[in-house]
Amino acid sequence: MKHTRIAAHAAIGVVATLSLTACGGDDSGKDSSAKGSSSSAPSSSSSSSDGDSKPKGGSGSGGSEAGNAKSGSGEDTSAGAGAANGTTNTDGKVKFCKTRDLAIDAGDAAPDKDSGRINITMINRGSTTCSATGFAGVDIKDADHTSSPIERGHAQPRITILKPGDAAVFDLAYDIDKTGGSLAHPTNILVTPPNETHTVTLNWPAGAGKIKGAYTDVQVYPTHTTR
CATH class of the missing domain: 1.20.5 (Single alpha-helices involved in coiled-coils or other helix-helix interfaces)
Structure with missing residues (x-):
């Protein structure tokens, strides 16, 4: 125990x-x-x-585009900064022309009796160089007060840089109706410069040939310089 x-x-x-x-x-x-x-x-x-130090905003803010522009280029990155600030650029340095800085006019430039052509001229009245590269947006207003958008022709845009006082031109092309039975009665051309949202209204040029077919048969071509 x-x-x-x-x-x-x-x-x-x-x-x-x-x-x-x-x-x-x-x-x-x-x-x-x-x-x-x-x-x-x-x-x-x-x-x-x-x-907190990273750019805020979604894909539409331009932040990602600015980053892509800078990466590995070793060149002027001012375009990246411009994109981040919401400014559209073309070649990294030149901003697109603003409608308010352009003097815009339309004139008949038909090369013959069969082919209709309207030349639309845009002169840079601003104080800085800008780009008018690309297709302008165009609608044609008819006498019945309807407007029809004009389709793009098959052409490759060319770089169109405008110094103050320089001019760019783009064309509207169509076939001329010689029967007298045209149903198109255009009164105005509504023009929105490339990469812009503000529109100007121009008068349809007096003496321009009648449009054969419908407005869908008219085509707009990209801008180019006059030099």
Whole structure:
């Protein structure tokens, strides 16, 4: 019996020792975790700061385009900055001409009795060089007050850079009706310069030949310089 009691006391002492050791281990784990979370806080703050420094806005904001323009070019990146500010550029340096800076006029330029052609001239009245590259948007207004959009002809746009005072021209081409039965009675040409949203209204040139067919048979061609 004496040996049994001694063994029991020894077992209780071992259990107590193990319990104290386990408690010490738990405290050590908590301290380590606290230190870990404390050291990670500056990293999280830094990440937030980096996020605030990046361009905001979706794909339409121009930020991604600006980044693409800059990457690996080693050239003037002013176009990237322009795109980020919402300014449209052509070759990285020259902005598109604004409607307000253009003097626009239309004239009959038919080369013969069968082919109708309207020349539309745009003169840069602004103080800076600009680009008129591309297709203008054109609608023809009829005497019945309806307007018809004009389709693009099959032609490749050419770079058209206008210094102050320079002119660009684009054409409307169609076949002339010589039967006297034309159903088209154009009164005005609505012109929106390339890459612009503001429109000007011009008078249909007096003396221009009658349009054969419908307005869908008229085509607009891209701009080019007059030099």
